[in-house]
Amino acid sequence: MPAEEQPALSVWTRPQRRREQPALSRAQIVAEALRLLDTDGIEALSMRKLGARLDAGATSLYRHVANKDELLELVVDEVYGQIEVPDTWGRTWRQAVTACAESARAVLLRHPWIASVLGQVGLAYLGPNVMRLNERMLTLFEAGKFSPAEADRALTTVMAYVIGTATTEAAWLTTLSRSGRSEQEWVDGLRPALIEATKPYPRLHALATADGEEPGKSRGDGFRYGLERVLDGLETRLG
Amino acid sequence: MPAEEQPALSVWTRPQRRREQPALSRAQIVAEALRLLDTDGIEALSMRKLGARLDAGATSLYRHVANKDELLELVVDEVYGQIEVPDTWGRTWRQAVTACAESARAVLLRHPWIASVLGQVGLAYLGPNVMRLNERMLTLFEAGKFSPAEADRALTTVMAYVIGTATTEAAWLTTLSRSGRSEQEWVDGLRPALIEATKPYPRLHALATADGEEPGKSRGDGFRYGLERVLDGLETRLG
DNA sequence: CCTTGTTGCGCACACTGTACGCACAGCCGT
DNA sequence: ACGGCTGTGCGTACAGTGTGCGCAACAAGG
Numbered sequence: 001m002p003a004e005e006q007p008a009l010s011v012w013t014r015p016q017r018r019r020e021q022p023a024l025s026r027a028q029i030v031a032e033a034l035r036l037l038d039t040d041g042i043e044a045l046s047m048r049k050l051g052a053r054l055d056a057g058a059t060s061l062y063r064h065v066a067n068k069d070e071l072l073e074l075v076v077d078e079v080y081g082q083i084e085v086p087d088t089w090g091r092t093w094r095q096a097v098t099a100c101a102e103s104a105r106a107v108l109l110r111h112p113w114i115a116s117v118l119g120q121v122g123l124a125y126l127g128p129n130v131m132r133l134n135e136r137m138l139t140l141f142e143a144g145k146f147s148p149a150e151a152d153r154a155l156t157t158v159m160a161y162v163i164g165t166a167t168t169e170a171a172w173l174t175t176l177s178r179s180g181r182s183e184q185e186w187v188d189g190l191r192p193a194l195i196e197a198t199k200p201y202p203r204l205h206a207l208a209t210a211d212g213e214e215p216g217k218s219r220g221d222g223f224r225y226g227l228e229r230v231l232d233g234l235e236t237r238l239g
Numbered sequence: 240m241p242a243e244e245q246p247a248l249s250v251w252t253r254p255q256r257r258r259e260q261p262a263l264s265r266a267q268i269v270a271e272a273l274r275l276l277d278t279d280g281i282e283a284l285s286m287r288k289l290g291a292r293l294d295a296g297a298t299s300l301y302r303h304v305a306n307k308d309e310l311l312e313l314v315v316d317e318v319y320g321q322i323e324v325p326d327t328w329g330r331t332w333r334q335a336v337t338a339c340a341e342s343a344r345a346v347l348l349r350h351p352w353i354a355s356v357l358g359q360v361g362l363a364y365l366g367p368n369v370m371r372l373n374e375r376m377l378t379l380f381e382a383g384k385f386s387p388a389e390a391d392r393a394l395t396t397v398m399a400y401v402i403g404t405a406t407t408e409a410a411w412l413t414t415l416s417r418s419g420r421s422e423q424e425w426v427d428g429l430r431p432a433l434i435e436a437t438k439p440y441p442r443l444h445a446l447a448t449a450d451g452e453e454p455g456k457s458r459g460d461g462f463r464y465g466l467e468r469v470l471d472g473l474e475t476r477l478g
Numbered sequence: 479c480c481t482t483g484t485t486g487c488g489c490a491c492a493c494t495g496t497a498c499g500c501a502c503a504g505c506c507g508t
Numbered sequence: 509a510c511g512g513c514t515g516t517g518c519g520t521a522c523a524g525t526g527t528g529c530g531c532a533a534c535a536a537g538g
Contacts, residue, residue, distance in 0.1 A: 024486080042359075046525065057487045059527070064485090068526065119354025119406050120281075122414030126436060135440040142442070152446055157465030161396070164403030167358050175361030197365060201374040203381070207391055226396030233472030263517080285494065296518045298496070303516095307495065 024056055026064045030074045034111075037075065041174065042113040072117050077127030079114055082107045085136040093144030094231055100137060101162050101227055108166035112177075115170035118163065145238055154234050161230050165223050183215045263295055265303045269313045273350075276314065280413065281352040311356050316366030318353055321346045324375040332383030333470055339376060340401050340466055347405035351416075354409035357402065384477060393473050400469050404462050422454050 032053050037045055047068060051058040065071045084103040086096050108114055124130055134155065141151035176186055191208070198204040212218050271292050276284055286307060287297040304310045323342040325335050347353055363369055373394065380390035415425055430447070437444040451457050 047527080048525080051487095058525095059488085059529095060486045062527070115358025116355065118358065119356070119410050120413070122410045124410070126433075131437065131440055131443060135443050138442040148442065148445060149449075151442075153461055153464045154468075156461055157400070157468055160403030160407065160465060161400045161469070162403065163406055164399030164401065167402055167406060168399065171358050171361045171363070174359070194365075198370065201370055203377040203387065203390075204370060204374050206387060210388075222392055222395055225392045226399060229393075229396055229472030229476070230400070230469055231472065232475045233468030233470065236471045236475075237468070286496080287494080290518095298498095298519085299517045301496070 024054060024060060024064060028054065029061055029064055030078055033071060033075050034078055037113045038111060042116050073121050073124065076114065076117060076121050076124055077129045079107060079111050080127065080133055081129030083133055085133065088140060088143045093140050096140045097158060097231065098227065100140065101158055104162045105166055105223060109169060109173065112170035112173045115167045158230055161226060165226065169219055187215050263293060263299060263303060267293065268300055268303055269317055272310060272314050273317055276352045277350060281355050312360050315353065315356060315360050315363055316368045318346060318350050319366065319372055320368030322372055324372065327379060327382045332379050335379045336397060336470065337466065339379065340397055343401045344405055344462060348408060348412065351409035351412045354406045397469060400465060404465065408458055426454050
């Protein structure tokens with residue numbers, strides 16, 4: 001008799017199956033997985049915990065999702081769907097691409113767990129949201145007189161830069177949030193060890209001892225610096 | 240009596256503890272983990288399997304490594320150590336940085352599992368190999384007359400681009416190798432679905448139907464295009 | 479009514495990371 | 509020669525994982 005909450009007494013007293021909600025659906029599962037990932041991080045996502053949140057058994061999810069990897073692909077596509085692509089009305093292509101890249105960075109940092117998932121999800125670009133995103137970004141570059149083929153390459157270049165930055169930053173933010181401390185505290189606490197460790201490397205040592213700006217701001221500035229360089233480089237191709 | 244291989248009969252016949260090799264060491268563990276990751280991928284790395292390969296029990300590893308995450312940090316640093324930084328003798332800074340970036344891409348693609356780990360490993364840049372790499376790359380940029388502070392930003396920009404490209408490519412290569420097919424076969428098999436899926440998106444559809452070059456070459460060319468743009472953009476800062 | 483297909487779920491299996499504590503090796507001072 | 513100390517390997521164990529399997533409940537349609 002391993003019944004836990006209530007012994008259910010008999011078949012007659014067992015509660016009817018609830019049919020208030022549409023029960024379970026792929027969209028619900030993905031949405032709840034996203035919430036769980038955002039609040040508790042990647043290692044907290046298990047099929048059991050996710051099922052429990054949906055008042056469902058773990059294996060029930062498998063009726064709507066082939067396996068955990070597929071679930072992650074769906075969640076990643078969902079996240080990409082949050083990236084905003086402005087239209088080019090009254091903007092240069094460069095301003096539009098800049099805004100889009102900033103939005104992408106913001107979205108990726110809002111879901112830092114994604115950095116540990118991007119390397120596993122192949123064919124991410126087949127998801128509907130990713131396709132819509134790419135299509136709209138292509139229009140931005142073509143508005144800037146890139147040929148279709150080169151617009152593709154330019155898009156890939158910008159996105160690679162954004163993903164690279166976000167991966168590094170997200171890894172940092174994750175270990176940071178696990179530590180519980182604030183970014184400034186953490187940096188300050190680490191500084192002595194850093195200064196010590198960089199002793200054999202004069203250039204790194206100089207950078208470590210030079211006190212920089214507040215770290216959150218510094219990350220943003222670094223991102224913007226690199227983005228400007230990438231766009232400068234792309235602009236040289238336009239004549 | 241759960242003895243398996245040989246019952247060991249008695250204390251007297253039990254084999255002496257082997258002391259031929261230095262038994263176990265952090266370096267050995269990291270090296271074997273790297274081999275295991277390269278041959279079997281990230282999901283095949285478990286402490287038990289790794290221990291077995293070293294003729295050791297799973298928990299023995301914990302005497303030399305705090306936990307699995309720490310092991311991964313060590314392995315990542317090891318991989319970064321394989322990146323070659325040329326000196327600037329008889330090269331422009333741009334040629335040297337290009338060679339370095341190409342080497343980095345090659346190394347990352349030689350160990351594609353790293354893409355799924357980079358997002359988890361915070362503070363990767365504290366490893367000795369990473370520090371040496373960064374220090375040497377800084378010299379390249381400073382040889383190009385970047386100020387120390389800007390050399391730092393330039394370095395970060397280039398590495399972000401390389402990591403972003405490699406993450407995407409590595410995810411692709413991983414799903415590819417899981418499929419067992421060759422890159423060309425896989426692309427050809429996917430093309431019909433791709434053409435169908437891009438129907439609602441004219442620009443993507445055009446790119447999908449336009450038959451490109453052989454896919455491996457195409458990836459390399461795409462990487463080089465973006466790298467040139469990044470370096471173009473950096474060069475504009477030099478006057 | 480019976481059939482057929484879809485969905486949720488309990489159970490089970492093989493596997494994971496790692497805490498704990500014992501057994502032993504080599505080294506130390508006596 | 510001897511007793512302790514420290515560092516290393518390992519057996520056992522625990523809590524947790526993804527997911528295959530098969531049953532029970534339902535919906536639709538004949």
